[in-house]
Amino acid sequence: MGKETPSLTIVAEPRLERGSRAVRRIRLAGWLPCIVYNAEGQSKPIKINRHTFENLVQHHGRRNLIVDLEVGGEPLRKAILRDVQVDRTRDFPTHVDFMEISMTRKIRVSVQIDLVGEPVGVTQQDGVLEHLHRTVEVECLPADIVKSFQIDVGPMKLGDTLFVRDLKVDPKLTILTPLDIPIASVLIPRMEEEVTPEEGAAEPEVIGEVKEGEEGEAAAAEGEKAEGKEKAVPGAKPGAKVAPGAKPGAKATAAPGGKPAAGKEKAPEGKAPEKKGGKK
DSSP states (O other): OEEEOOEEEEEEEEOOOOSHHHHHHHHHTTEEEEEEEOTTSOEEEEEEEHHHHHHHHHHHOSTTOEEEEEETTOOOEEEEEEEEEEETTTTEEEEEEEEEOOTTSOEEEEEEEEEESOOHHHHTTOOEEEEOOOEEEEEEOGGGOEEEEEEEOTTOOTTOEEEGGGSOOOTTOEEOSOTTSEEEEEEOOOOOOOOOOOTTOOOOOOTTOOOTTHHHHHHHHHHHHHHHOOOOOTTOOTTOOOOTTOOTTOOOOOOTTOOOOTTOOOOOTTOOOOOTTOOO
C-alpha cells in the first residue's frame, strides 16, 4: 500500500513585478517567484515566502505535494507542486511551478517505490540487491494520490525478481507503467577475474636498460672503433703509416728494409757504372 499525500495551505500574493531585474529584487527581499497554471493552460504569476516554502518541503518533500493556495484574499484553490528550480551554487529554490487541480478529475502522477526489509538472498546467500525501477506512473483522483509505494523484499532469495505487477495498489489507482518491468532483483555478485601472466612469456624490455654482459661488449666495441680511427694526413696514400712526429703534409716513407721503388736504384759506392758497348 502507499502513504497518503498531505494537504497544506500556502499564503501567496499576486506578483506584479516582471523582468529579470524585478524578480531579482523580490528574491533579495525574501520572496520566491512562482507561476500557477490552470487546466486551460493559463498562468498567473504569484510570490510566496521562501523560508515558509523551504520548511514545507523539508518536512513533507516535493513529490506530489498538494497545497491550498490563498492568493490575495481570493478563495482557496487546490494545486499540486510540479517543478522547483534550484540555485545549485547556493542550494536554495529560485522558482516554483504549481498546477491547479480539480478534486473530481483524475490526474496522472509519478509515485516513488520504496524497498522495505533486507532480502534473505543478501543476508544468508551473499547476493546483491539491485533497485532497478524507482517510480511508476499512476492515474487517480487528487484525493487518492499516494506519496510512495512500499514493497517487502525480505523473502527474496538469490535469483528472485519483483515486478511492477507485484505492487499492492489500491483499486482506486490505475497503474500506467507496464506490469512486466522489473523493480528489484537479488543477483550473484560479480567477481573480477585476475589476469595472470602466462608461463614462459617474455617480460617486456625496458627501453634504455642495459642487460648484463652487454655493457662490457659495448665498451670493447667502442675501444676498437677508437683505435681504428686515425687522423687522415693530406697527400698520404690510403694504408700508409705516418712516422711519429711527422708534420702534416709530409710524404709517407717506406718501411725499414723495404725495397726502393723500381727504376730509381742507386749505384753502389766506389764502382763506376758500366757503359754498354764501350771499348777498352
